Amino acid sequence: MFRIIKKSKKSKARLGVIKTAHGEIQTPFFMPDATRGVVKAVSSQDLRQIGVAEAVINTYHLYLQPGLKLITKTGGAHSFMNWNKPLLSDSGGYQVYSLIHKNHRLGKITDDKVIFHSPLDGAKHELTPERSIQIQFALGTDMIVCLDDCPPHDVSSAAMAKSVERTVLWAKRCKLEYEKQNKKYKRRPLLFAVIQGGTDLALRKICADALMDIGFDGYGFGARPVDGEGKFIGEILAGTAEMIPGNAVRFGLGIGLPEDIVRCVTMGWDIFDCVIPTREGRHGRLFLWKRNSKFQITNNKQISNHKFQIPKNFYDTININNAKFAKDFKPINAVSKLPELREYSRAYLRHLFKIGEPLGQRLASLNNLEFYLNLMEKIRQNIKLGKI
């Protein structure tokens, strides 16, 4: 269940609460990706320690490995992962894109279903909209997503229209299957559909309207639009948000960069997930607050007079692999709530990366997740105080 607590007067941002069987979460929020049942390199204990309240797992990956039987046997994804907070499962729609649209040898898409060759061992698997929902019920996740057809950005407009048509068709089948599973499991996870349509707002509208006729708890924005240089195109996201009724959850799938999340919040998007903090962390990039950033938690008096603008340059990133950190004995992150990040030096973290030690990846991932959590906290505070 989704309830809006406060709407901004300055923008389309809103504060809300999503109630699930595993607790309530305040929106806007960010979910780390735990695609294969782990946020890579970190434990659920780590996540709890920095205050992560929800995570995203993937239907397709967990179905392939370790498989549903095993997960069902342990009582679902929550207990398997030792995670008692809300979980969202993604449908496998993104894998339609990353495994098939991008590489036709790995499978085939028909109107009826998707045929995958497992990247693990090449074995053939079929995913239908119904199957995706069944799997997600078996996983026991709190928020589930309809299987969608996520095309590459550069596809022809005819192919894009086809994707939209397919996405709507599949969403319809997902909804029907959802009702069946509902009766079987006596559970009502939130069901989200995904709006496709590329950078064509009219097509997005066709998709959104068709999905809203079916009716879902929330609507996702699929296939983050980019321009020729790979940059984020805001108008499409803003326009699409407007198509979605205010009482539905707006889910920006795979978004993104900190500044993009802020922008999307002001457009009315509520929840986000992205691999950036963890993947880039594993690759040595750390997100750090700028010392004099104007984008601060607003109970700080000094900046409480600051009129809200979408903050720019409020953070820095560093690549800890760079030679300049070899003798940098400053803390990894002096303002972290994690003692580990305050006590280990950057020189040491660089050393861990240089020797390929997984501890380095864990520390960097935690640093970045903490940054994202802080970001969302600041965003919520700003909305609460009427600044966004």
Next chain:
RNA sequence: GGGUCGGUGGCAGAGCGGUCAAAUGCAUGAGACUGUAAAUCUCACGCCUCACGGCUACGUAGGUUCGAAUCCUACCCGGCCCA
């Protein structure tokens, strides 16, 4: 002392007359990463130059050849075997 094999760029290690500034791996330097086929990928990596190009290089010194990391001679150094 005799015999034998070998000495190649930061390291390991190809190359054995021209297409060699020299494969490949590692190391190093930088970059990318957006619903995770990602502890991955890309680029650079003798010196000078933005580049064209030039210069110096395959233990050292000579030599053969139009041309040598590659062939010959001597020397230096190392491994192994014999005394």
